[in-house]
Amino acid sequence: MSKEITSRVVDYSQWYNDLIIKGGLADYSAVRGCMVIKPYGYAIWENMRDQLDKMFKETGHENAYFPLFVPKSLFEAEEKNAEGFAKECAIVTHYRLKADPENKGKLIVDPEAKLEEELVVRPTSEAIIWNTYKGWIQSYRDLPLLINQWANVVRWEMRTRLFLRTAEFLWQEGHTAHATKQEAVAETVQMLEVYATFAETFMAMPVIKGVKSANERFAGAEDTYCIEALMQDGKALQAGTSHFLGQNFAKAFDVKFTDKENKVDYVWATSWGVSTRLIGALVMAHSDDQGLILPPKLAPIQVVIVPIFKGEEQKQLIDEKVIIFQQQLKAAGVKVKYDDNDNNRPGWKFAEYEMKGVPVRIAIGVRDIANNVVEVARRDTKEKMSMSIDGLAENVISLLNDIQEAIYIKAKFFRDAHITNADNWEDFIQLLDVKTGFIAAHWDGTTATEDKIKELTKATIRCIPLNNAAEEGACILTGNLSSQRVLFARAY
């Protein structure tokens, strides 16, 4: 039919795009590299945002908002950060258009309206925020400063992909200031834990917590912690990062404080973020060839009710039953939709809600009413069962919990089955091509070796897992001494 989805084995990329477009999450836009997030996709983002926001506030953070534009002189203050982002910045140079004298009805940039200083459209907000913090922090009494902002940022990527990498994207960025290094490191780790908990509990997506190698570190950070997830095609996806920034930004923006002993020192910083990329991760983590599979905890619609009827009389009978358990479900906090639209027939609706990944579907017709039951179908396994109308709400809620857990277990089983040890170069190369996934291998700890491996295989070090077991070994490439295995993978 018109909404066929390309199968994963035929073309994984096309499958992913089909899910996004045909599932109604997003559309391409008139702007290169930028997408329109449609209501259904945005609803997922709202659910993610609301949950994360709650978790940020529970850990003591407050929201604020900083400007979209960063004066170039501020942007370049922290050298490494500026250098890291320089080649993907959009820059505002003028502030006015005027009528084109040679082309009626058209506009041109007014050359007279050139800005004294160019404005960088933020690719990240450290610069503007630290410039602001300078005025907010004088004493240890002003610390810690725990602020988050929900915003859009722009990174002029050469090649974009829906949700995974767009030129403009939505995210949150936390920026904190602390009196001591220990406290800042603790904050960095705490936020990584928040991200990991969110990914596993709400997205039902298992992640590996780790630290980035110097190569993959955020520009301007001392250490970058990350959560890494594995997609169904065996490629890794960085799902969130939490950076320990040391005193780099405090020094660049001259942010000092006086401690209890009246000594002056630079403050310690962290920043951490997750973006709409998480929606891409969510899609790829669970979905199948019939469409999206969304975890109940983030699904915009958790339960859809489809009436099966012939004529108004039957419809009314069904309505009477539905209204009762629909109310019970709503009262229990379940997001339920009763699709009694008469334009589409039941079969069409079944296919449509499967495409959209609604976790539970309830079908009810007069036949069911006679038996005091409904047909309940779960999206993840496509299993159908008959359930009594009595006590339906409790059973459906318990089913939603089962689904949440089942898709997590399935994803975790897949992920765990795709972490493989490699002890020599031949195995390493073969695993990358044949089995894919994470490869745990020894590495001599040098950037040169990491670069060489990337050049030869396109695999990068995704992370050095936290609480990694110490193990003596020989580097997969150079044979030099290594004290632990690190995780390699090809990544998005």
Place this chain on the structure above:
RNA sequence: CGGGACGUAGCGCAGCCCGGUAGCGCACUAGGCUGGGGGUCUAGGGGUCGCAAGUUCGAAUCUUGUCGUCCCGACCA
């Protein structure tokens, strides 16, 4: 920025080689029969063929230019 593909109705496409006044499927509108896995019949509406020049009596079709999108790479969250 390199390589490839493509711009024709809301969406997906055919027509182009060989120039002659635009078509198919889905969607849409009205009505009927239907209704437990993407139904069906009848009757309709909708297009400056991406844009701009050129060749020609005549251009969706040929030529040149231009803009844009997607896919694959290098870069990146």
